[in-house]
Amino acid sequence: MSTWDLKKIVTFVSIIFFGLTLLFEEGYAAGRAGSIVSFENDVEIFVNPSKTPFSGKNQVKFNDKYYRSKKAKIGYRLDWKDVVKTGPEGKVKIAFQNGDSISISPGTAYFLDNSSANPQKTEKKSGVLNLLYGKARAVISKKGPRNNLKIKTKSSVAGVRGTDFVVSYQPKEAKTELFVLRGAVEVAPTGTKTKSVTVKKGQVAEIKKESYVQKQQTENKDSGIETHIDEQPKKMEVKSITKENLVEIQKDSQVNVDKGQMKDVPQEVVQEVKQMEQACANVVLEDIKADDKVLYEKIMQEKESKKIDIMSADTLNSVVVGKLFKEAPKAKVKHKMQESDMKDLVDEDVYKKYFKYE
Template sequence: MTRPFLEDSIMLKKVIFFLIIIALIIPNNYAAIKIYFGKITEIKGTPLVNGKRAKKRKKVYVGDKIVTDSKSSLSIIMKNKTVFVISPDSEVILKKTDRRNGNTEIELKKGSVRSVVAKLKPRDRYSIISAGAVAGVKGTEFIAFSNSEALCVFTDEGVVNILTDNGSVDTRKGEMTQASKGIMPLEPVNFEKDEKLKEMFQTLLSITDFKLPDELEKSKRLPDIIARWNINYANYLADSKKYNEALKSLDYAYLFAKSPDFKAEALYKKSIIKSKFFNDLSSAEKHLLDILVSYKDTIYYEYAVFQIGFIAYEQKDYEKCKEYFNKYKKEFPEGRFNSTVDVILNLIPN
């Protein structure tokens, strides 16, 4: 009767010994099974990898977080010879690389990345994820810029597919598009035929080039340069009666803009298009109210106060019309719409 007990006791000791050995080995194994992503080939300034100063020729791994300040950048080469440069003021996470299925993912939290992607096999996929959009590459050279709200992609060679939950577009050599969560990507625009877009592209090229970092000051203005272009492009689209595309371009203007003036202008022009061409007065009023709440120090605050009163008049909500027109006359005694306000107030039935 004692033999089975002794055998069980010996077996238990073996199990405990085995578990102790495993516990001692596993921490070292974790370091050994890190997934290699690539190697740092160039450094400028003091970029950080996982909070520590990056070093040339050091390996980087899946899961690593790379951060650059306003005076630093770095480039990484992958095993398949794909090269990407992380520009100043950027934050990138190396999400995935899998040689079995050829799937590589980089998350661009903010800033810009320039990629020169090696020729991919048919099953391979190289993607940059940012702001709810995915830039899927099919063997190409391109630059992606993100402010965490929206993604802007310039394709220099090959094809890039831009995908959001609202649809996708393909951009080819010399084309630009923009994307964000909840918005259909902008129809690709030829940046080689648009001087402002060409200037944006050259700015992005220069800040991802280790030889020419002189465009850094301009790069800080890039979000507003993109926003201004979108507003102007929306005007062109509206004149061409492409009102939905114009609204989309204004959405991207708002998302990219740092300047309160540009944000307010985008909202105001959206309100005009929605009221004038879609008769969507409630949506138009919502954009105008956003201006009243968030952008009081811009010129579009005056426009918004007047426009809300005018929309109320069109809806025959005369009390609301009088409320906003009287507000306008009080806040803007020399306002540009005062004569129109007086005419409409006199037309309101007693």
């Protein structure tokens, strides 16, 4: 081998190494907690959690830990325990290679880890979605690696085996709400002996932390008085999802892509994002087929006529909300709910076919 050939090989290897290094530094390297496929406005990623401060720029203290803060980028791959935080108008969609997805609403913070929500139990570890505050919608494949995903807030733990659901947590009220749009979720309050409850499609479970009530009971024991303090468990109520709930869910879970965000993204990452979006659509369509054959057949008819882009996961998710919207009751509030309240939130063709009353 000539010296010239050797130099060319060294140069080629150096270029490859530099490219891989750049991908790692920019967050495009293989992660385990999903990739950002779209986002709006202010979205931050907190990485490298530490119990003690460290040197360097972009250090933030959040939830009693120190992190390095990064701005969201299309294609950025998240690792376990990276915190995703949205501002008051921020939204972000996280997707996985198999087509699972998590859409994060404004004013939310969450992270995924690979631990078990119940360490004492022997169970498959599909990860835990830790919702610190705010709201998230997740579509999880029954056949995928997260089909045993746990959702955890400070007031509840829920188990998912493939479904479309929304979870919200309000720390001020210590209130968790779990909306099931497709499938079923097992949910139970934390810190109590209350048995889990199955929340089905079209239902929402609301868990509130009740004020602790001290009940004093006296007993004669060795001429003394014993005081027993009974803690009142958290209150859990299951009811129907309302039209108002669905309007809010539709508004929060739609994340639009700004073409300007793709400008500096490597081409191979752009291609990977497109593949994940396609996988997301496939997961939703397959789940609809298993859950509602009538709706599935209607969607396939629309596909054949090419009247709507049914291969978009966002469109399919809107269709699911639209079907529930027709059947859902109105909330008992003064605001008069109209079906047209949805009109500005979805594509016009989708609205006419799936939201408008027949």
